[in-house]
Amino acid sequence: MMQYTDRHFRYLARIMSQRARLYTEMIVCEALLRGRPERFLAHSDFEQPVALQLGGCDPKKLSTAAKLGEQAGFCEINLNLGCPSSRVKSGRFGVALMGEPQLVADCLTEMSSAVNIPITIKTRIGIAQNDSYEELFKFVEAIDGSGTKAIIVHARKAWLDGYSPRENREIPPLRHDLVHQLKHDFPHLTVVLNGGLSSKSEINHHLQHVDGVMLGRAAYKTPFLLATVDNAFFESVTNNLVDRFDIFHQYIEYARVQINAGTYPRHIAKPLHYLFRGQPGARQWRRHLSEYCTRSNAGIDSLQSALKWVERTTP
Numbered sequence: 001m002m003q004y005t006d007r008h009f010r011y012l013a014r015i016m017s018q019r020a021r022l023y024t025e026m027i028v029c030e031a032l033l034r035g036r037p038e039r040f041l042a043h044s045d046f047e048q049p050v051a052l053q054l055g056g057c058d059p060k061k062l063s064t065a066a067k068l069g070e071q072a073g074f075c076e077i078n079l080n081l082g083c084p085s086s087r088v089k090s091g092r093f094g095v096a097l098m099g100e101p102q103l104v105a106d107c108l109t110e111m112s113s114a115v116n117i118p119i120t121i122k123t124r125i126g127i128a129q130n131d132s133y134e135e136l137f138k139f140v141e142a143i144d145g146s147g148t149k150a151i152i153v154h155a156r157k158a159w160l161d162g163y164s165p166r167e168n169r170e171i172p173p174l175r176h177d178l179v180h181q182l183k184h185d186f187p188h189l190t191v192v193l194n195g196g197l198s199s200k201s202e203i204n205h206h207l208q209h210v211d212g213v214m215l216g217r218a219a220y221k222t223p224f225l226l227a228t229v230d231n232a233f234f235e236s237v238t239n240n241l242v243d244r245f246d247i248f249h250q251y252i253e254y255a256r257v258q259i260n261a262g263t264y265p266r267h268i269a270k271p272l273h274y275l276f277r278g279q280p281g282a283r284q285w286r287r288h289l290s291e292y293c294t295r296s297n298a299g300i301d302s303l304q305s306a307l308k309w310v311e312r313t314t315p
């Protein structure tokens, strides 16, 4: 998620779950290739398994970008076919590409022949009036066999005109049933459902129909949920780290190294904002981080002193 799932958030997420696959924000292919790709690709091995998401529509450029991603150590390259922002639309990528299945197939073919790691896509269920299951079926049929074996579906259509990106994440109704149907009709594809999930019971329900689920806003706004997913959904994993304070203390060691290396404290603090959500003192904790970690003299102490607002509780 752009502006959110940066490397610092992913580090925090990995402290909480050893198994959940993490995704970068969408990196625009042109920006990546313009120079200094390490600026966009920097991450820690600790984040693995972590996938790189690209936005673009030029098969050659995307395959070069995918190669850079593979060399940088990402375990999967995901092509964004779901972003509805006007900037993305004018660049002829994101969800606009759902209207150009042949171009998508060409991109996937080039990308998959350039790298040895999986190429995946993230789509919506449709665009504007083209939102019937038949249209979705035809789109997936057209790209099936062109280099991707996995498809993540945000179970909402997008409107290219009239709705902001935010509205496009909230107003078009969720149609989880279409994603279930897609798995039924393309059993050889790995189908991952995304959109509106925030509880283990919802996840359990959908896992009866699809191969996996992706959490978006819930991962960011209730990050502690991630501390429970290994035990709940992955076999033979025992994640003993179930205490927010332990998570914080592990993250603070990373924060110390990052801040010493010149990272702004406000960037390091941002993923922590909702760690104590629902706990006594959570609001003051957030306010403290917003206020003290953005000051010019902020440092590791500005993070550590936020602890005074939250009480030790059992999760």
Ligand SMILES: Cc1cc2nc3c(=O)[nH]c(=O)nc-3n(C[C@H](O)[C@H](O)[C@H](O)COP(=O)(O)O)c2cc1C
Binding pocket: 001, 002, 003, 004, 024, 025, 026, 053, 080, 082, 083, 122, 154, 169, 194, 195, 196, 197, 214, 215, 216, 217, 218
């Ligand atoms: C602030 C924000 C940024 C997002 N950025 C991306 C992105 O870079 N790539 C992407 O595939 N989806 C992006 N999304 C969409 C989410 O991945 C997800 O598909 C959508 O929010 C629905 O899932 P959710 O209800 O679990 O949040 C973004 C969503 C939000 C709220």
